[in-house]
Amino acid sequence: MRRRLHTRILGLSGRLLVGLILAFLVLPAFVVTLAAFNDRAILSFPPAGYSTRWFARALTYRDFRIGLWNSLVVTAWASTLALAVGTGFAIALKRYVFRLKGGLEGVLLSPLIVPHFTIGLGLLVLATGIGAARGFAVVVLTHVIVVLPFVIRSVYISLQNIDERLELAAASLGARPGRVLGTITLPLLAPGLFSGWLFAAILSFNEFTASLFVTGQATQTLPVAMYGYVREFADPTLAAVSVIYIAVTAALLTVANTFLGLGKVLNVEQGR
Amino acid sequence: MLSKAADRSPPASLPGTAANPRPVPAVRLDGVVKRFGAATALEETWLRVEQGEFLTLLGPSGCGKTTLLNLMAGFLEADAGEIFIGGDLVTSTPAYEREIGIVFQNYALFPHMSVAKNVGYGLRMRGVPRREIAERVDAALALVKLSGFSDRSPRQLSGGQQQRVALARALVIRPKVLLLDEPFSALDKNLRGAMQVELKEIQRRLGVTTVFVTHDQSEALSLSDRIVVMSAGRVRQTGTPDEVYRHPQDRFVAGFIGDVNLLPASLLARAGERATVAIRDLRRDVEAATLRGCAVGEEVDVFVRPDHLAVRQAGEAGTLPARVAALVYQGSHIDLHADLAEGGRVVVRMPGQGALATYAPGTPVGLVVPQGGLAAFPARDAAPSPLPQGPPDSRPSSLPPEPGSTR
Numbered sequence: 013m014r015r016r017l018h019t020r021i022l023g024l025s026g027r028l029l030v031g032l033i034l035a036f037l038v039l040p041a042f043v044v045t046l047a048a049f050n051d052r053a054i055l056s057f058p059p060a061g062y063s064t065r066w067f068a069r070a071l072t073y074r075d076f077r078i079g080l081w082n083s084l085v086v087t088a089w090a091s092t093l094a095l096a097v098g099t100g101f102a103i104a105l106k107r108y109v110f111r112l113k114g115g116l117e118g119v120l121l122s123p124l125i126v127p128h129f130t131i132g133l134g135l136l137v138l139a140t141g142i143g144a145a146r147g148f149a150v151v152v153l154t155h156v157i158v159v160l161p162f163v164i165r166s167v168y169i170s171l172q173n174i175d176e177r178l179e180l181a182a183a184s185l186g187a188r189p190g191r192v193l194g195t196i197t198l199p200l201l202a203p204g205l206f207s208g209w210l211f212a213a214i215l216s217f218n219e220f221t222a223s224l225f226v227t228g229q230a231t232q233t234l235p236v237a238m239y240g241y242v243r244e245f246a247d248p249t250l251a252a253v254s255v256i257y258i259a260v261t262a263a264l265l266t267v268a269n270t271f272l273g274l275g276k277v278l279n280v281e282q283g284r
Numbered sequence: 285m286l287s288k289a290a291d292r293s294p295p296a297s298l299p300g301t302a303a304n305p306r307p308v309p310a311v312r313l314d315g316v317v318k319r320f321g322a323a324t325a326l327e328e329t330w331l332r333v334e335q336g337e338f339l340t341l342l343g344p345s346g347c348g349k350t351t352l353l354n355l356m357a358g359f360l361e362a363d364a365g366e367i368f369i370g371g372d373l374v375t376s377t378p379a380y381e382r383e384i385g386i387v388f389q390n391y392a393l394f395p396h397m398s399v400a401k402n403v404g405y406g407l408r409m410r411g412v413p414r415r416e417i418a419e420r421v422d423a424a425l426a427l428v429k430l431s432g433f434s435d436r437s438p439r440q441l442s443g444g445q446q447q448r449v450a451l452a453r454a455l456v457i458r459p460k461v462l463l464l465d466e467p468f469s470a471l472d473k474n475l476r477g478a479m480q481v482e483l484k485e486i487q488r489r490l491g492v493t494t495v496f497v498t499h500d501q502s503e504a505l506s507l508s509d510r511i512v513v514m515s516a517g518r519v520r521q522t523g524t525p526d527e528v529y530r531h532p533q534d535r536f537v538a539g540f541i542g543d544v545n546l547l548p549a550s551l552l553a554r555a556g557e558r559a560t561v562a563i564r565d566l567r568r569d570v571e572a573a574t575l576r577g578c579a580v581g582e583e584v585d586v587f588v589r590p591d592h593l594a595v596r597q598a599g600e601a602g603t604l605p606a607r608v609a610a611l612v613y614q615g616s617h618i619d620l621h622a623d624l625a626e627g628g629r630v631v632v633r634m635p636g637q638g639a640l641a642t643y644a645p646g647t648p649v650g651l652v653v654p655q656g657g658l659a660a661f662p663a664r665d666a667a668p669s670p671l672p673q674g675p676p677d678s679r680p681s682s683l684p685p686e687p688g689s690t691r
């Protein structure tokens with residue numbers, strides 16, 4: 013009897029704990045969302061009246077419009093480039109045994125260890141040094157470096173799930189290496205490539221620290237524009253932008269989930 | 285120790301040398317060696333696979349069967365030696381130009397293609413016209429009795445059906461050689477039997493040269509024209525199923541093919557091709573070839589098949605004294621396990637069920653040892669039996685060192 017009660021209490025408190033943690037995870041988004049609809053021109057919680065005017069301002073504010081456009085351009089380039097480069101490296105890491113493989117692995121995953129501001133600062137110094145100034149190329153390069161480890165990991169895991177004998181069978185049936193890649197490896201890798209690209213895109217779209225260093229007035233991305241805004245104003249526009257951010261990212265993931273299944277996209281499912 | 289020169293030329297006993305030219309073999313391996321790091325997966329190997337032959341590579345796990353097959357397929361590069369397919373030197377020809385059909389144990393069907401697309405893959409890679417592809421795919425599927433499955437996904441097929449698709453996919457390109465790496469070991473026993481019969485039928489009908497890998501000796505005995513018995517990266521014996529079963533050249537082959545008993549004995553005399561051994565006070569005639577390096581008086585082991593032994597009353601003249609240890613019912617026969625008076629356990633295979641009633645465990649019996657069908661080898665600790673290709677070794681101490689802690 014005693015024991016039963018004991019386990020019940022344990023079970024109940026366990027569930028409560030899990031519930032609290034989950035609530036805590038979504039708490040910031042919740043607070044910001046409410047703040048975005050605040051009628052008063054101040055970032056506060058709880059809201060004191062309902063309005064959507066901050067959304068209107070967010071969408072018309074010049075810096076945000078430019079920032080959003082810049083962000084989209086940078087994200088598109090950075091995630092696509094990172095996917096191409098990362099896929100190549102992942103295949104090399106998986107398929108070819110060579111000396112320095114461990115070293116290469118370390119270098120490729122190092123952006124996980126090196127702080128983003130170091131990456132940003134380093135590239136800023138370098139860019140100024142060679143007179144490249146704060147062009148888009150530098151921003152894109154920065155983002156590629158930041159997201160590359162995630163792309164490589166994602167593609168690498170998908171590669172590991174491909175049975176090498178499929179490629180051997182294809183080769184024995186007369187397929188040259190290029191055609192094996194095109195007809196067997198890449199089609200089987202597609203979900204992994206897509207998830208790698210999606211990760212890269214989300215990370216790049218949200219990247220702030222390194223971007224702060226390498227962007228200029230003309231190239232600033234949306235997070236940088238938001239930072240600039242919050243230094244001058246304290247109205248809920250920023251909260252409205254955050255809500256838009258969340259909505260866009262959620263929409264992206266929903267689309268991915270509908271077409272591929274979240275398990276596949278996030279690479280948590282083992283391949284057949 | 286063999287001299288350097290002798291090392292490099294094929295053993296004289298091998299066919300295909302200048303002295304007696306023979307038809308071009310489907311596959312020829314000339315002194316092929318494969319190493320992985322410090323470990324030798326395949327020691328110098330000389331092998332001929334004749335046109336239309338069904339050849340089986342048989343040996344325990346890790347003996348190098350897959351390595352040998354992968355070398356033929358072009359998935360691995362040999363460290364030494366030459367490989368010929370249909371008379372052409374292919375040692376450094378990539379897999380996609382070798383025109384080889386391969387079937388893996390796990391089927392390896394392309395999961396993103398239908399059955400028909402899988403089977404037609406090789407033809408598409410060869411640029412065969414569409415109409416012809418459709419016809420040949422249909423014919424191949426009919427051959428493996430899977431007509432009507434064209435549009436299915438491999439996922440929707442049973443293991444046996446998947447393996448048929450894999451077979452059709454390999455055969456449809458009309459390969460010069462068909463390679464199969466333990467194709468049936470993932471199937472249950474009944475299905476395996478049925479697939480074996482079917483494979484053999486198809487192979488005979490098409491006349492395609494086939495190299496089949498298995499570690500299952502009964503599969504090897506029932507399917508093959510010839511068997512290559514391997515162990516520890518080395519070919520131990522090549523011969524027809526009957527040759528390797530009845531005339532094993534060394535104790536590894538004798539022990540690996542079929543069930544076998546070992547009777548302690550000593551070498552009494554040797555005369556030309558024959559030798560006489562004494563098993564206790566029984567004298568038996570054996571081939572002398574397998575006793576090379578063994579002096580008269582030395583201990584030898586006599587190998588005898590369970591179904592060649594018979595059981596009599598204890599004390600009957602010309603029998604070995606033993607005691608029944610257990611009776612194991614096997615359906616079609618009974619296995620009688622008996623302990624020899626001088627130590628060691630033997631199995632006697634007895635047809636019919638009578639033994640169950642007659643021989644209770646503990647009963648003393650006399651074992652009849654046949655006059656023929658025996659093979660003798662130097663006793664275990666003595667020098668290993670000789671082979672034309674240098675000293676084969678069953679002693680683990682002489683194995684190449686395992687590769688260091690990689691990965």
Ligand SMILES: Nc1ncnc2c1ncn2[C@@H]1O[C@H](COP(=O)(O)OP(=O)(O)OP(=O)(O)O)[C@@H](O)[C@H]1O
Nearest residue numbers: 320324325343344345346347348349350351352499
């Ligand atoms: N890629 C590799 N790298 C290192 N060692 C290998 C490699 N492939 C095989 N080996 C080693 O070579 C030896 C022969 O392997 P192989 O796969 O040919 O054996 P097998 O006879 O096919 O065994 P099984 O019946 O288990 O399939 C083994 O000791 C194995 O560990």
Ligand SMILES: [Mg+2]
Nearest residue numbers: 349350351465
């Ligand atoms: Mg194998």
